[in-house]
Amino acid sequence: MAGRVGTEMVSDWVEVSQQMIDKFADATGDHQFIHVNPEMAAQTPFGGTIAHGFLTLSLMPLLASKIIDPVTVEGIKMGVNYGGNKVRFLQPVRSGKRVRGRFKLLELTEKRPGQWQQTNEVTIEIEGEEKPAMIAEWIGQVFV
Template sequence: MSPQELAAKVGETIGTSEWVEVTQEKINQFADATGDHQFIHVNEEAAKMTPFGGTIAHGFLTLSLIPMLRAKSDCPRPDGVKMGVNYGGNKVRFLAPVRSGKRVRGHFKLLELVEKRPGQWQETMETTIEIEGEDKPALIAEWMSQFFV
């Protein structure tokens, strides 16, 4: 599909990802990578005593799953993309914790797609990360990225 054809889908939910498990190992690796070793993320015994009842993923870990969930989704892909980059977020809200061992998936609604320069497209996507079996999503983010054709 051309970028112009994709732009015609503005306002539509354009895809849903596969389910992905957020393991304790992934949480620990994120803690090591970021230096955020708060006990609610990495100390299973201490975290049991909190209202969460166990360890939870970092909010930024959940946010960082957006590109991977998008890649594992059925979202249409524009033809001829040479490269894509994250551009930033307009809004991010962490609504519910992702407990270790839970599965999440992304839902993607295209809010805007504009050509900034010839061959450089900027999209704004509303991404909702659902937690399997829970009423509230983990997060809702209005995320921007750019791709080059």
Template structure:
């Protein structure tokens, strides 16, 4: 894994649908109109409904599963989120947009025998947009 530090990988594109946004609103209780009311949201500067920022962040596992050449730790039994060093929401993701993940492994080390920690720069790009939806520095732990 250490030889992959600094290398970027890209996921396939994934459409963020209104159904995904509505389901996230139900799961989190965040029913702000900019997410779930297309008529009212059309009157905002966004011009329509947008995904929750936390929905966009939560796409990390889905997008990472769609990276064909992602480095994987041999013998891994499970991985868990450890936390974020920073998260910035830069551009709203409009319903119907396609996004992809850009991943760059920043650090990988063994915390204790059989437990490794990695820090990854995670960027969500919006197809056709000049700026990404978000940039995060995320830590996870992998157990072998």
């Protein structure tokens, strides 16, 4: 993994469907009309429903699992989220759009024997759009 610092991996595209948005609204209790009411959302500058920002953030593990040419590391027992240094939602993801993740390993540090902390810059791109949906600096830990 240490040899990957500074490298970037890219995922396949994933569709953010209205069904996905509705299920996220149910899970979080956030039923704001811009997410779940296509008729009302069509009257906004978005022109239709959009994904919750936190839904976009929560897609990181799914997108990471769909990395096109993943690097396999032997001996990892588990990985956990540790938190984020920063998250910015730059553009909404409209229902029906596809997104993909770009994961750039910024830092890898051994916190204690068998526990490694990695900091990644994660960019979630929207197919056909110049501006990304989100950029985050996210921290995870892996245990070997």
